[in-house]
Amino acid sequence: MxxxxxxxxxxxxxxxxxxRVLSGSAHPVSPETRARVLRCVERLGFRPNRVAQALATARxxxxxxxxxxxxxxxxxxxxxxxxxxxxxxxxxVFVCSSDRDPGRELSYVQALISYRVDGLVFAGGGIEDRAYxxxxxxVVEGFRGTGGAVVALAPNALRVPSITVDNxxxxxxxxxxxxxxxxxxxxxxxxxxxLRTSRVRLAGYRAALREAGVRFDPxxxxxxxxxTEGGAKxxxxxxxxxxxxxxxxxxxxxxxxxxxHELAGRGLRVPQEVSVAGFDDVQMAAFLQxxxxxxxxxxxxxxxxxxxxxxxxxxxxxxxxxxLPVQLVIRGSTAPPGRSR
Amino acid sequence: MxxxxxxxxxxxxxxxxxxRVLSGSAHPVSPETRARVLRCVERLGFRPNRVAQALATARxxxxxxxxxxxxxxxxxxxxxxxxxxxxxxxxxVFVCSSDRDPGRELSYVQALISYRVDGLVFAGGGIEDRAYxxxxxxVVEGFRGTGGAVVALAPNALRVPSITVDNxxxxxxxxxxxxxxxxxxxxxxxxxxxLRTSRVRLAGYRAALREAGVRFDPxxxxxxxxxTEGGAKxxxxxxxxxxxxxxxxxxxxxxxxxxxHELAGRGLRVPQEVSVAGFDDVQMAAFLQxxxxxxxxxxxxxxxxxxxxxxxxxxxxxxxxxxLPVQLVIRGSTAPPGRSR
DNA sequence: GCGAGAATGGCAAGCGGTTTCCGGAAAGCG
DNA sequence: CGCTTTCCGGAAACCGCTTGCCATTCTCGC
Numbered sequence: 001m002x003x004x005x006x007x008x009x010x011x012x013x014x015x016x017x018x019x020r021v022l023s024g025s026a027h028p029v030s031p032e033t034r035a036r037v038l039r040c041v042e043r044l045g046f047r048p049n050r051v052a053q054a055l056a057t058a059r060x061x062x063x064x065x066x067x068x069x070x071x072x073x074x075x076x077x078x079x080x081x082x083x084x085x086x087x088x089x090x091x092x093v094f095v096c097s098s099d100r101d102p103g104r105e106l107s108y109v110q111a112l113i114s115y116r117v118d119g120l121v122f123a124g125g126g127i128e129d130r131a132y133x134x135x136x137x138x139v140v141e142g143f144r145g146t147g148g149a150v151v152a153l154a155p156n157a158l159r160v161p162s163i164t165v166d167n168x169x170x171x172x173x174x175x176x177x178x179x180x181x182x183x184x185x186x187x188x189x190x191x192x193x194x195l196r197t198s199r200v201r202l203a204g205y206r207a208a209l210r211e212a213g214v215r216f217d218p219x220x221x222x223x224x225x226x227x228t229e230g231g232a233k234x235x236x237x238x239x240x241x242x243x244x245x246x247x248x249x250x251x252x253x254x255x256x257x258x259x260x261h262e263l264a265g266r267g268l269r270v271p272q273e274v275s276v277a278g279f280d281d282v283q284m285a286a287f288l289q290x291x292x293x294x295x296x297x298x299x300x301x302x303x304x305x306x307x308x309x310x311x312x313x314x315x316x317x318x319x320x321x322x323x324l325p326v327q328l329v330i331r332g333s334t335a336p337p338g339r340s341r
Numbered sequence: 342m343x344x345x346x347x348x349x350x351x352x353x354x355x356x357x358x359x360x361r362v363l364s365g366s367a368h369p370v371s372p373e374t375r376a377r378v379l380r381c382v383e384r385l386g387f388r389p390n391r392v393a394q395a396l397a398t399a400r401x402x403x404x405x406x407x408x409x410x411x412x413x414x415x416x417x418x419x420x421x422x423x424x425x426x427x428x429x430x431x432x433x434v435f436v437c438s439s440d441r442d443p444g445r446e447l448s449y450v451q452a453l454i455s456y457r458v459d460g461l462v463f464a465g466g467g468i469e470d471r472a473y474x475x476x477x478x479x480v481v482e483g484f485r486g487t488g489g490a491v492v493a494l495a496p497n498a499l500r501v502p503s504i505t506v507d508n509x510x511x512x513x514x515x516x517x518x519x520x521x522x523x524x525x526x527x528x529x530x531x532x533x534x535x536l537r538t539s540r541v542r543l544a545g546y547r548a549a550l551r552e553a554g555v556r557f558d559p560x561x562x563x564x565x566x567x568x569t570e571g572g573a574k575x576x577x578x579x580x581x582x583x584x585x586x587x588x589x590x591x592x593x594x595x596x597x598x599x600x601x602h603e604l605a606g607r608g609l610r611v612p613q614e615v616s617v618a619g620f621d622d623v624q625m626a627a628f629l630q631x632x633x634x635x636x637x638x639x640x641x642x643x644x645x646x647x648x649x650x651x652x653x654x655x656x657x658x659x660x661x662x663x664x665l666p667v668q669l670v671i672r673g674s675t676a677p678p679g680r681s682r
Numbered sequence: 683g684c685g686a687g688a689a690t691g692g693c694a695a696g697c698g699g700t701t702t703c704c705g706g707a708a709a710g711c712g
Numbered sequence: 713c714g715c716t717t718t719c720c721g722g723a724a725a726c727c728g729c730t731t732g733c734c735a736t737t738c739t740c741g742c
Contacts, residue, residue, distance in 0.1 A: 001487050003728055014692045019730055027731085028689055045483075050455045051395045052728035055697045060392060062435075062456075070436075071421040071624075071641075073414060080412040083438055087449075092456060094403075094433045095411075097424055108428075114391045115403075115433060146342050228628050261628040283412075287569050287602040289630045300412075344698055355722045360700055368701085369719055393698035396727045 002044040011040040022048060054116065058147075063310055064094045064112035066105060068124040071097075072226070072254060073282040074299060078123050078153060081303020089311050091118070100124070100195065102132040109139055119149035119310035123303075125197030126156035133157040149313035153306045155196040161313070162321045163305045167197060170295040170326040171204030174249050174277045177293075177328060179212045181336045183247040183275065189234040189259060190223045191251040198223070201251045201279065220245065224255065231258025239266070246274060246337035253278035253285050253294055260290070260333070271335035281329055291331035298324055343385040352381040363389060395457065399488075404651055405435045405453035407446060409465040412438075413567070413595060414623040415640055419464050419494060422644020430652050432459070441465065441536065443473040450480055460490040460651035464644075466538030467497035474498045490654035494647045496537040502654070503662045504646045508538060511636040511667040512545030512590060515618050518669060519588045520553045522677045524616065528589040530575040530596050531564045539564070542592045542620065561586065565596065572599025580607070587615060587678035594619035594626050594635055601631070601674070612676035622670055632672035639665055 004022075008015040013033060020027045021037045029037075040046075054060040063086055067075035079095060086093050094112060098105035105127070112120060120143065126133065140158055144150055152162040178186050188205050191198035202221065209216050222238045224230030231250055235258070238245065250256035256278030260270060268274050270290050278285060281296035302324065312319045345363075349356045354374060361368045362378045370378075381387075395401040404427055408416035420436060427434050435453060439446035446468070453461060461484065467474070481491055481499055493503040519527050529546050532539035543562065550557050563579045565571030572591055576599070579586065591597035597619030601611060609615050611631050619626060622637035643665065653660045 001483075004730095005728075015729075016693080016731075017691060020691090023730075025731080027691090030690065033690080047451065047455050049396075049457060049728055051392055051401060051457050052697090053730080054392045055390075055396050055699090056728080056730045058697075069421065070411070070424065071414070071417040073412070073417070076412040076414070076417040079436065080410065080438060083411065083436060090452075092435045092437075092452065095420065095424060095436045096433075097421060110388065111431075111433065114388050116390060116392050142342075228624065232628075257625060257628045260630060264630045283569065284598065284625055287598045289601060289605045345700095346698080356699075357701080357723080358721060361721090364700075366701085368721090371720065374721080390698055393727090394700080396729090397698080397700045399727075 002046045004046070004048065007037065007040050007044055007046050010044065011037045013037060058116070060116050060118055061091045062094060062115065062117045063091050063119040063121060063307065064096060064108075064115070064117040065121045065123055066096050066098055066108055068100045068226070069097045070095050073284065074252065074254070074280050074297075075123055077282065077299035078303040078306070081300040082121060082123075082307045083303075085304040085307035085311075089307075091307075091311075098124070100127060100192065102127050102129055106132070106136060106139070109136065113139070113143050113148070117148070118314055119151070121306050121310060122150070122152045122156055122158065123154065123306070125154040125195045126152075126158065128157075128194045128196055128199070149310045151306050151309045151313070153302050155200055157196070161309055161319045163302055163309060163324065164321075165297050165302065165324045165326050167200045167326075168204040168207070170279055170297070170328075171201045171249065171251075172208045173326075173328045174279070174293075174295055175205045175208030176211070177330070178247045178249070178275060178277065178334065179208060179214065181275070181334065183337050184214060185242060185245040185247070186220065187235065187238045187242065187245040187248040188221045189231055189238065189248060189250040189255050190221055191226045191255070193223055198251060205249060217242075226252055226254060228254055228258040228261070231255030232262040233258070235259040235262045247276070247334070248274060249277045249279075251279055253280040253282045253292060256292055256294065257284070257288075260288070260292075270333050272338045275334040275337070277334055286331065290333050293331045293334040294329055296327045296329045343387045345387070345389065348378065348381050348385055348387050351385065352378045354378060399457070401457050401459055402432050403435060403456065403458045404432050404460040404462060404648065405437060405449075405456070405458040406462045406464055407437050407439055407449055409441045409567070410438045411436050414625065415593065415595070415621050415638075416464055418623065418640035419644040419647070422641035423462060423464075423648045424644075426645040426648035426652075430648075432648075432652075439465070441468060441533065443468050443470055447473070447477060447480070450477065454480070454484050454489070458489070459655055460492070462647050462651060463491070463493045463497055463499065464495065464647070466495040466536045467493075467499065469498075469535045469537055469540070490651045492647050492650045492654070494643050496541055498537070502650055502660045504643055504650055504665065505662075506638050506643065506665045506667045508541045508667075509545040509548070511620055511638070512542045512592075513549045514667075514669045515590055515620070515634075515636055516546045516549030517552070518671070519590070519616060519618065519675065520549060520555065522616070522675065524588040524678050525555060526583060526586040526588070527561065528576065528579045528583065528586040529562045530572055530579065530589060530591040530600060531562055532567045532592040532596070534564050539592060546590060567593055567595060569595055569599035569602070572596030573603040574599075576600040576603045588617070588675070589615060590618045590620075592620055594621040594623045594633065597633055597635070598625070598629075601629070601633075611674050613679045616675040616678070618675055627672065629674075631674050634672045634675040635670055637668045637670045
């Protein structure tokens with residue numbers, strides 16, 4: 001693989017000149033020399049070694065994305081947005097699936113810092129664990145101290161700029177809507193309790209109940225993993241505890257898929273017997289046979305804005321945290337409460 | 342951020358010694374010195390700069406994954422496998438979504454080479470375009486010439502080790518199964534014609550027809566993008582051309598979702614009026630209200646083995662191309678042909 | 683005609699590690 | 713006891729690119 005020296009030798013100039021031609025330096029280079037250098041670059045098929053550039057300039061043009069699981073459609077969509085925006089600016093992105101494991105997350109963050117990524121994006125909600133948060137915060141602050149850009153794309157204990165959506169309003173709106181349809185016994189399939197997103201979404205649901213003067217019944221809440229299986233299991237226990245529920249709100253679409261599956265397995269019709277709502281509006285949601293009522297989250301958008309924020313920070317432009325609005329999307333999986341079963 | 346020199350200074354040794362202690366060199370270091378160095382590393386919280394290491398050793402411990410679209414559940418799953426295996430070996434992975442665009446793919450490959458990735462994994466099927474293939478092959482060969490490891494996870498024109506699945510057998514088995522149920526007018530919703538995977542899957546379908554002595558009718562084939570929308574549109578035209586079809590095989594699950602959606606929209610019941618089968622067995626497939634009959638592809642497994650293959654090549658271990666078996670998974674979306682509509 | 687300043691280009695010192703080569707001390711050998 | 717090995721550590725040369733600083737030449741302005 002040709003190096004800059006090879007080009008320099010071929011063009012009969014010094015490496016410095018070649019570098020200046022290629023990296024758009026302010027240092028003047030005569031048009032003839034420039035042309036000659038470019039011709040030699042072409043001839044040799046020279047492409048600068050990013051590693052060496054990175055060492056010299058302390059810029060790697062890489063961004064690390066910490067997600068909970070890239071195979072979760074939510075995160076896949078976010079990462080796609082991130083990647084598209086990064087590519088446009090000449091950056092590459094590393095994916096890191098932490099599986100919501102504090103140890104894994106921390107070791108990924110440290111690895112990324114060793115790789116000297118320019119930016120770090122936390123796509124998933126923070127893990128609620130004081131000791132861990134403190135440790136992570138220390139590492140992250142160190143990183144920022146050396147010029148690293150950090151952005152969060154979900155509620156997080158880190159004090160960094162964030163691009164989030166209004167999770168609270170989302171579940172509140174959904175619950176309001178179901179209450180408005182006449183439902184009173186609304187189950188809530190929540191995510192893992194140690195995730196901040198879970199708590200915020202649960203809070204939105206409770207707020208709507210409070211507004212409507214409906215007593216909050218802890219029996220109507222069941223937690224599970226943010227997976228299809230998690231949703232199926234959770235709704236199963238919910239149904240056993242509260243056979244009288246007429247609607248279920250799932251903390252995200254993937255869980256809602258599990259809920260739908262479990263209900264179908266039990267012969268309960270949606271929405272005639274049980275209404276179901278999700279959260280996120282992943283691509284599949286609209287394509288189910290019973291299209292899912294859910295809250296639209298602009299995930300791709302969040303990913304793009306996240307990347308933009310990183311680039312802005314790196315460029316020294318001011319960055320403000322933003323909260324994007326969400327929107328209730330009413331589809332076929334919800335209806336007024338039906339006859340008792 | 343502390344450097345190796347800082348550690349050396351603090352420990353009162355030369356940088357060389359610190360390096361030897363940390364990178365497990367064969368060069369002997371006395372136990373006392375070693376301990377002292379490690380203590381200082383600890384004290385300063387020193388972590389080696391991967392960029393500098395990379396420049397010195399010509400190993401970056403990174404792998405580039407070229408996928409068609411990370412937000413497609415198929416690729417997300419593959420990348421997850423890749424990532425998990427890579428992590429275990431201390432590697433990081435770059436994701437690159439080419440959207441099946443030759444230009445984008447090529448520029449990603451070149452960028453990754455500039456970043457001096459150790460390995461390159463092509464997760465998607467190759468794009469059938471002679472000029473492009475030649476150009477890509479040249480670049481890839483150059484990369485391999487410098488010690489880069491390249492692996493393909495789908496049929497591809499590149500002459501590199503591959504971990505693939507038996508796509509041909511997959512659609513053949515599905516078609517055989519449907520023929521066995523008594524279907525004769527079986528629509529095929531194919532992927533983009535310029536993708537190798539599309540062609541192989543179509544060939545499998547044709548092989549089964551041939552075996553069964555059923556004439557192949559080109560009208561029963563419609564191509565579209567490997568997306569839900571693509572599947573919906575394709576089946577729509579198919580139905581207009583051939584209202585007599587009793588079953589539809591989609592070239593992948595994502596398209597099958599679109600097919601199901603479109604059929605539901607037209608009031609056609611599955612499987613009573615039309616049987617539907619997919620390919621891939623993405624996670625959602627089993628969780629539809631009418632669970633999808635499909636061909637199980639071990640995507641996560643393919644991802645892992647792909648990473649393993651890269652690591653093996655880098656370690657100089659022999660690597661052989663492998664073809665993993667697929668398996669027909671019969672679920673609720675298929676049944677013998679029903680009464681005419 | 684001459685000095686100032688702009689235009690060009692090269693030298694060399696990094697960036698932060700790794701690794702080859704070398705030297706001194708200690709240990710093993712006949 | 714002298715000599716060869718082995719053990720341990722350091723000096724310094726990279727890896728490939730960037731950039732501050734300096735030298736030369738040229739162009740003006742007066």
